[in-house]
Amino acid sequence: MDAKEDAKEDASSQPDSLLKPLDDAKPGDMVEFVKAGLSHWGIYVGNGWIIHFDKSDDGLLEGMKNRKFHPTTEMVKKDKIAVVMKNPDIKHVRINNYLDDQKDAMSPDVIVWLAKKTLRSGFHHGYDVFYNNCEHFVTSCRYGYSVSQQVNDPEKLKRAFRSVDIKVRIAEEEARKRKKKPKTGFIPGQCQTCGQVHSPKK
Numbered sequence: 001m002d003a004k005e006d007a008k009e010d011a012s013s014q015p016d017s018l019l020k021p022l023d024d025a026k027p028g029d030m031v032e033f034v035k036a037g038l039s040h041w042g043i044y045v046g047n048g049w050i051i052h053f054d055k056s057d058d059g060l061l062e063g064m065k066n067r068k069f070h071p072t073t074e075m076v077k078k079d080k081i082a083v084v085m086k087n088p089d090i091k092h093v094r095i096n097n098y099l100d101d102q103k104d105a106m107s108p109d110v111i112v113w114l115a116k117k118t119l120r121s122g123f124h125h126g127y128d129v130f131y132n133n134c135e136h137f138v139t140s141c142r143y144g145y146s147v148s149q150q151v152n153d154p155e156k157l158k159r160a161f162r163s164v165d166i167k168v169r170i171a172e173e174e175a176r177k178r179k180k181k182p183k184t185g186f187i188p189g190q191c192q193t194c195g196q197v198h199s200p201k202k
Helices: 003-012 057-065 108-121 134-143 154-180
Strands: 030-035 040-046 049-055 074-080 090-096
Touching (some): 030 134, 049 108, 049 134, 074 108
Antiparallel strands (some): 030 090
């Protein structure tokens, strides 16, 4: 399944009334950054900004490589949507308040306040792809109920694992190349300016 088919499949799984283009974003909306695997999520806080629960690529890669999903290095941060969109894995972005037809959303002021509060206090006990991810964060802020539908989707998980496994192999190959490079440590008699070894003056 290619990226276009992935996007169509993702879009068809939600009611049209709950999917909106980014131009219609209002503070408190959930912003979905659609990727081939697991989407990234943030809370829209106005003027092109989102607050989102992010993690270091190194931490996620290490966790998925070893199939250990313990908390990794993470940060709740505020970014411009345009900055997040620089990630080449993101296919498109949209508003997706997918639980609005099942649960009452809190008021926009409260949602934004909760999101901003996590900038100071963090979100629970660290990033965990299954139990404490970016989707858990946005649903917690909007509905007061933490849930992640995508981690229960086997196809999304397969695509996410496949994508991360490729990145892991690339990272391992780069690490091997770094190990093969000759060490350029200090050589006795080496000039600190030009790097040459000069004969001692008599």
